[in-house]
Amino acid sequence: MLVPLYLSHWSVVTYGVWLAIQALVSIMSTLDFGHQEFLGYEFLRIGRDNRGELSKYIWSGISVGLLISLGQILLISIFLALGVLPTLLGNPKVNGLGLLHEAGLVLLLQGFTWLISTSITGLLFRALAPFGYYPRMIWWGLFGYIATALAPVTAVIFGAGLLTAGIVAASTTVLVSLPIYWDLFRLLRKEEIHFSQPSIKLGYQNFIRSLAISGKGLLENARQQGARLVLAPLAGAAGLTAFSTMRTGANVSLQGLNTVINPLMPELMRFLHQRDQERSEAAFGTVWFVLVALMAPAMVVLQAVIQPLFSLWTRGQIPFDPLLFATLSLSVLVYAVAQPAIAVVKGNNLLSAQLALSALAAVIVVGGICAFVPILGILGGGVSLLLAEVAAMIGYRVVAQRWLLENGLLWPRQHFFIALTSVVIATAALAALVWAPAGKWIVVVGAIGLLYANLWRYWNALPSLATQHAMRILRSFPGFNNLYSANKV
Template identity: 25%
Template sequence: MLRRIILGLGANAFSQVITIVIQIFSLPLFLLYWDAATYGSWLVLSALPAYVGMADVGMVGAAGNKMTMAVGRSDVAEANRIYQTAQLFMTVMCCSLAAIIIPAALFLPLPDSMTTDKRIALAALMCAVLFALYGGLQEAVFKATGRYAAGTMLGQTVRLAEWGGYMAGLMLFRTLAGVAICGLVARAAGTAAGVYLSQQGDHKFRLGFQHASKAELLSMIRPAVSLMAFPLASGLSFQGVTLLVAALAGTTAVAVFNTYRTIARLAVQVTGMFSHAVQPEFSRLFGEAGMKGVRSLYRHSTRLGAVQSIVLSLVLYFMSPFLLRIWTHGRIEFIPSMMMWLLVYAAVGGVWHVPRILLLATNQHIGLAGWFLLSGILSVALGWLFGIIWQVNGICAAMLVSEMFIAAICTYIAHRLFAEANS
């Protein structure tokens, strides 16, 4: 288990490297072949399919957790039944959406600015998202069969290949449609490779629908839909707070605030890399022995996650003047009070990351979902109230209060489940 966790950490670190590479090289490469207006059009078009990415309504995550728990109690037949049920759901969902969104993107009346080139690009980008959704189900097979690191590496390699396809299309065709189609071809090929590789090995997960079950589908609806509350709450906490800073303090303050928040959340990201590596082990142990089975791993990983978050936040506070000077070329100055608020907020966020992952991994997050959504609303509401009085520092303080609120709720739910297991 320790070996799998370490490999998972390495895979998650690889994911971060891929993200950094894409972020660093995308802008200069696009602007090498396009003007700023064309690149702006690409950014708008590539942002629209994000809504299609929520079309699985959390089914892939819920099914992956349930598959891993079934493998943990050696019920391979149930695990395969869950897998084939999710396959059927995703196949119907993806094909139905493709039949709707492709004609809509190509032929639906849209503003005159939507040229044929842009329409084709939009259709291709949406199809790529659908392939990514289906590929996520194959990554769930890797996780359920003790190959989380391999599945994560494969998924990130496919993401890198898709970006490489975009760059190849940019160099070869220099049109929006050419870029999007080349990326789609790379994503489709990567998804096909993922399907093939997920079937290798002596496990019993098999492609097909013959063992799909209506009862299994119904049992996954509540945890699947509940998962959707988390990205919604995150959107409120991130985009909502950003808009709030802009409304109360102006766009210059937004640039400063977002830069500070990015640095502060490095501590949360490191803790997240660790907790996501532990997630499949939580699912497997829970399937094998319930909450009693995960107690020891939970205790150790919670302590380690908390130490990581707190220590990294302290280190970042003292390193942030240097980081700001290098990263922003001295254009954004170090403001100790704002950095302190955001780093304490980040430390609290890292402390409760492992308890949250435990609830997600065992599909016991239903009770947390509503509270998480409430915390997102609370961060915006308190941010407005505190921001009127203390400006950006007040918004930072509101973020900390809402984070402490949801951290306490999540930790309480996790400990209550352990108490119920002992009674």
């Protein structure tokens, strides 16, 4: 939604630099984020019954988190002192001292903002999750995202350059964190989670154990945000902007998928630990239902209508590449197929498998971009991401199936292959839309018919628990209840 506003007031190059800064911040915060993720699972393990141990883990973790954040600021300072920023921004046109100087200051501001606003709150969000505050924490997160997204773009509309937008974004993030801190500490008092003397030994042990997750996160970032950093030197800031905007549709679908997956994770872990085959299959089935019923058909329809909307959206500054758009959409569908397997591997802390598969995917992305972009342009980035997702999906499925068998559970093979069938149908439809655009509505109608025939097959294969949850998801969409009631009549 904000892209047209940025591109109406900034050049493609300036916006590309802004995106590159966000990618750098994401990668440099990986160590702290991995530490938070590890402790989040520890908090779930400890639960609400041992508040003393939980408090000790919280405050030891906060101490380590602050040290990590200070290390990030030092790393950014070294980055700037060594003069490597122009290479990462990736276009000779940005080598003017003005834009480079502003980019460096914005990057440094982001480091301090993470220290003040994210390092502690991220841990406390996770610590309160076992007490039933997960939805509340997500609402706070949504409030923060909206404020920090709107503030800089509002400044840009009023004529702000890169540095001013960065200052506004940092200031807004800090201001938003103040009521969040107040609420978090109020909830800690309410739940009788008191301050505990940090343990250097415990903090160090947890940090060392979290390095595996941080390493996995770094490799995941190389597959996601890292693609931007590798693309920037090869395709330039303008090419990076084109790739990122073309990827927006896929990212929106991914966020929609995460709204189902993230709340399911605690329940899925409980079902797996209880060796509850039926409820585990219901959780898996709910994730794949989103793919089969919503994501795959939506991707086909979006491919058919996106081109004129994209030109309007980007103010005509970025040419539309239908094949790249289709490739990026397909990579998200493959990622969605892999989600139940990823949940099994991630939720049970199978760290060696996570590291190996993340490394494989990262190598494919980075190596593929280096190999394909000089030949195919930014399409090479999309092809690399798709190949990485396919490799990761196969690997996660093998590891998850093995773990389930070792623990007396079965991989839902039938549901998996039906979900995969939807991806195959969508792939054929996307290819037809790219290479035969004149008959796009025939393709769309035919593909939707096949996809919903496959949905009917999937629905009949689901356990009753999964169909009940799927109906709750559908009823959350406006107008569904009226349509459902009419069909029953």
